[in-house]
Amino acid sequence: MNKLFRFLPLLLLISGICFLPVTTVFADDENGTDKNEIEISISPKDTLFNISNMKPGDWAPRVITVKNSGSKDFDYQMQLRNDGEEKLFNELLLEIKAGDEELYQGKLAAFKSLPIRKLATGSGEDLDITIRFPEHLGNEFQGLLTAFDFIFTAEGKDSTAVQAVASGQIASGGPTPTGKILPATSTNIFNIMLFGAVLVVGGIVMMIITYYRRMKLAQ
Template identity: 70%
Template sequence: MKRLRSVFQFFLLIGGLYFLPVVSVFADSENDTDKKELDISLSPKDTLFDISNMKPGDWAPRTLTVKNSGSKDFNYYMHLQNNGEKKLYNELLLEIKSDDKELYQGKLAAFKSLPARKLTNRSDENLDITIRFPEHLGNEFQGLDAVFDFIFSVERKNSTAIQAVTKGQIESGGVASAGLKLPATSTNLFNLMLVGSVLVLGGIVLMIIRHYKRTKIAQ
């Protein structure tokens, strides 16, 4: 009897080892199916904003394409994550539009999330995203940067969400020599006025010298 029980346990063990790879294959197959049904992708994929020497009054428009590459319709969500210092990040402005419809306008740091947006299978939509550097920011923002992620997610039942991420990085530029941060157009206007003033002053001096010479000759 004991011998028969031992033989039975041996065959049970062999059977378990035999069917284990089959169960694993079925599990992997289910995961692959789940990924094919729900699949979100972005373009550009890695980096949406990579801007250096941004100054007060500057703005940077970008277009981000969100694509449903799976076989099922889904709702996706978008939120931001700050990965750097807060000082400049807290002041930058963000605008988001889709088909000229405004979805958000306000501070970058105040953005929480877009309401759920539906994408049918094998379709995509463009989001027009603009970041603005406020004109009033002064010298204390010179040389600072803001680093953040745009995170897009699709929720799955009884499982972790599928996510796609694209990055943003903004670096502020220098300031005007007068100690006031000016847009490039203001600096150019100041230079033109300065050159014009010098030319006018030079012309007046030449007229005085010419008048003095004529008066001396007449005497």
């Protein structure tokens, strides 16, 4: 029994280190529940397009939900920023719809901004965004990579602009060059920390059970 108590502080310290980041994540979420006056949220919130081996004639439809999560009404716009090579980016086609309303149809590179759209507090809307790979593009467009961001900017009356960003990455068929690497999301980090904490606690329990079994056998 004395040997077990010698190791107990060390085991508790290891367990505490594993659980500390997890509890910190929960605390951050709880502290962020208060509404800001202007707050725009999008879903999916990190990556909208992540396509490999796209070929002439292919198209990729996506839906992104834009929501007013703040306490005041706002106007918002959607803009596009090229973060990669221009060769493929300049040829891809973009379509944007809100329900039956067509907001844009043309080249991805030619898109500047959506007309100003309004969202009341607590409301949201779905945007249907489709990217097409033109059928006429030849072999010179194989093995290319393009990366871009859709930037959503919300502004209220007498308030600072707030932004949300959804990323896109498209690789054409053929050898894919090294390009923009999408970052891991906080959800994945949380899952890794939680898994590690479960392993540590499970190990502690198994050590205690094994110790008591040995004590019984020794009696």
